[in-house]
Amino acid sequence: MSADANCLPGMMPHAEQYLARVETVRELARDTWAVQIRQPELAQRITPGQFFMIRPESGSDPLLGRPFALYDIYSDDNGQPTGIEFGYVVVGKLTSIMSNWQPGTRVILWGPLGNGFPVPTSKRLLCIAGGIGQTPFLAVAREALGLQTYGLPARTITRKPENVTLCYGVRSADYAAGLDDFNQPGLLVQVATDDGTAGHHGLVTDLLTEQLNAENTEVQVYCCGPEPMMKAVGDICLAANVPCWLSLETPMACGFGACFSCVTKVKISEGEWDYRRTCVEGPVFRAEQIILP
């Protein structure tokens, strides 16, 4: 079903609804799983930082789908995209149900949704992730490093960053998800843990500050994680005059612009603000645009 056909003004154009099947399920870390879903059309169209909504085909509890970011796409032997993979941590109703999904489970997906991260244009790209906020950065990094293209037509990188770094903060080593996946040629990964069980003992913002102290020209920062962490990252970047994009994980009901359950406060001019829907005008916003509590 196409959301284009009856799309109201301001709603997400080009999103489609698909019936699809789970292909593989694998454990990424404590309470954290990755699921591959065969859906070639969505895999061809989705870009890094975009998301989709998902729910089981059967049952009515939960009634509403839940949003998940693209982790990566996967392809057949001819390099044709055949499916999408996403990573999730178990927090509530649907994610608990999802932890019982098996290959063959039938699901309803709709997407691609949201704006996603822009194509990077600077010499250095710093991705700052907190907890499950690491999920968009596998595709971001692979695209930036020229290892995979995304979108239809494929997005082009006019200036490949000379280095791409992921600074990844988690509670403890057992929650560090997908480190093998992030082992990509050219990608530097730095881990911070609250309890010191891996990498830097402290906050991921310490790693960001270190990186910016080393060099803060020609750098772009992309960030996703818990709001207090994103606020801190945005503040550090604004103070350093470094362009920064934040990907919000606001709870959502419809995902395509109809219900206004996902609004966030944005600055529209000096001293004035308004609400914007995270699902269509986001989830990625410039740090100076949004007002986080």
Ligand SMILES: Cc1cc2nc3c(=O)[nH]c(=O)nc-3n(C[C@H](O)[C@H](O)[C@H](O)COP(=O)(O)OP(=O)(O)OC[C@H]3O[C@@H](n4cnc5c(N)ncnc54)[C@H](O)[C@@H]3O)c2cc1C
């Ligand atoms: C654009 C976007 C991309 C996302 N990508 C991912 C991803 O890649 N991986 C991932 O694990 N999660 C992601 N999330 C968050 C994910 O959508 C929620 O974890 C999921 O909806 C929880 O569903 P549930 O039915 O298990 O929890 P529920 O039963 O609905 O809720 C359980 C608890 O979690 C809280 N909660 C639910 N959603 C959120 C949220 N978005 N932020 C903070 N608290 C919440 C509820 O208030 C409640 O306390 C993303 C969210 C957005 C908006």
Ligand code: FES
């Ligand atoms: S989730 Fe419905 S408008 Fe954004």
